[in-house]
Amino acid sequence: MEASLPAARPVAPPAARPVRPVLTELRLSAFKSHRGAVFPLAPVTLFTGASGSGKSSALQGYEALALLAAGAPLVHAFPDAAGCVPDRARADAQGRRGFRIGCTVDGPAGPLRLDLAVQAEPELRVAGERLTDGDGRTLLATALRDPGRRTVQAEWHTAGAVPVTRAPLPDDRLGTALLPLRVAGKTAGQRRVLAAAEQVVVALRSVFACDPQPHRMRSPVAIGDGRLRRGCDNLAEVLHHTRADCRRRHARLTAAADAGCAGPVRGVRVEELADGTVRAVLHRDDGHPAGHGDTPLGRLGEGELRYLALALVLLTGPRVLAVDRAAEVPDAMQTLTVLADGFDRGLDRRQARELTQLAARVCSEGHIRLVGAVGEAGARAGRERDGVRVVDLSA
Template sequence: MTDQPQSRAPRRATVQELRLAAFKSHRGTVLPLAPVTLLHGAGGTGKSNALDALVALCGLAGGAELEQALAGVRGGLAGCAPHGRQGFRLGCSVGTPQGTVRLEVAVRTDGRPRIAAERLALGRQLLLSTGEEARGRISAAWHSDGRQGDIHAPLSARSLLSAQLPLRVAGANPGERRVLAAVEHLLTALRELFAVDPVPALMRGWVPVSDDARLRGSAENLAAVIARIQGECRIRFGRLVQTLRAGSSQPVAGLGVLRDASGGGERVITAVDEGDGHWTSAELLGAGTLRRLAFATVLLTGPGVLQLTSAAEVPDAERLLTVLAEDLDQELCAGLLPLAQELVPRGHLRLLATARTPARLPGVLEVRCERDPASGGSLLVPAPAAVAPGAAPAAVG
């Protein structure tokens, strides 16, 4: 998919494709990514595993050693390897104003975890390749226009090599500056990721109030974030109330928090005004209402209100956040996918969601996830509208 010519280069670095060569239940599958992508299928088919691949790449892009970088993936580093394997392989394509950057990485999990191979390319030009690995070091070569050609040096095999290059490449000539630019685009696109999986049981408690509250992936501190938004941005808060009202079967006259300062420090809990001044706290709200509220908060607020490790050097105006939303039911799909489509043209948001059933909404790229009865591995089948003209839809893998 990434070899197809693009009609227009993206303004910001954008993850356009995931390649799961050998990752958890996936072997040789490819997941194309659009501004709004819905991965659907029955439970146990590998939808969450595909999301974990993007979480893994996000962690690797942070530059930490492998165990720490992959701690956010379900099952940690060891859980990334397919059953019976001693490692995993995955990659991605990132669209940039200069062209498509492709990353491929292989990790060994036997013994001390290490990078076994890594390759980075811009279009058809190879920017980084690796050779032998031993004693925690791996031989690497990166592109240079210098008189002696490409630069060869050993790098640490304990973390993603691409994340090490900004401190190793001098940028002394156009070739090296091309490497640095490609790496910057790659790392920025991968690090601007927020996975949200609201847990209603955790959202029903009182939490400390904070002027700088940032939403966690479980949304357990949603009340503190709502209190912050209510005080900082009335327009976004108003849209949040509208979204909650549109998807609720019960009356919603208002949204806010109840406050308690009896314990010495102020605490808050989410509450909904059901009319006539009757406020119902999160302790009594349904799970569907709380999940809708959490997902809508993520879509309407942006990186500044989310707890994520992003590229600090990127100004807020240049950020492009990829939101991972897991296990949407039909009602959530009907309400949140159109909201995401409305916000996407502003250029700051992309959404990858999972659900058990397709949404069949115009403009949403839908990919079916299923199990191969012969191998037991996961397959990804794009919807007919996502297939290139003249090509029949087929399982990728």
């Protein structure tokens, strides 16, 4: 079976600890088309390569870890678990097959390594999990001891009079995400484990997966809670809520629209229609009478709509995005990661360059990171920017 965990090894610490927890490495040890893959992550990381090289599956692995850290069961994180098993992976004597993924999270608690083995067949369940600190110390380990029980046997480091605590955990949840509910935090060892688990959970949960759908962005929308959805179909509603929140941010969005859309853009406005819905428009020319120089977003091309939506995501505060962040942790201690499959899909070279430049500038400020999958235009634009790591999976 493919789901045995690799041996723990120390994680080399960087020169300085990040203030906010961030993923510095994604590992796809045995996942779909990936075997033994280790991907260091920068403020902007762009996966490129031929069709079928594994760009989308890299983002899917990241998003699955994020869902598990938020408390989702395995079936929600891996709806097609059998499809995650590497090709030609052989079943063991019990007919079991699985896959392995993991990550490294750096932050105030130091570099932490999370490795997860999942059994996909004959039934979906956790086969093993390990959380390791920068010195190679195992803080949490779980193993599937009895296939007849719906639990895994877990043990976590506590130090003190009882160096290790053992207890069963559900076999369809990430054990690291459950530790804050199980560890009292009374001893130094327990507090170390809690700090490690919380750092991993905060870094993983702060993810917004984004895939703008232009055909759903053209029509006026009803006013709702003002949180941008994955497909960005409610972009006009979000602008209705946020256009007056921060003039500097809105000015940056206008500048991005002017750089990436055909014709001059003097502003991005929202119109309230008679039926109570709203639509977004680009204000083109101050020399025209009111409204005559405007272009409704419904008239824009697909590339322009995707460009505008992704620019808004990069420039919008996390409270505006539909993200399940750790509410008990101050925003100043969290970094949002945007996952964008097809980051440059439908964009021309100029738009890909402008959007990549915007991503590099925004992500250099430290509050947001980007992991995207791109084609040739996006890869070329990424190689021209500092702070952008281009991972060519065809190499």
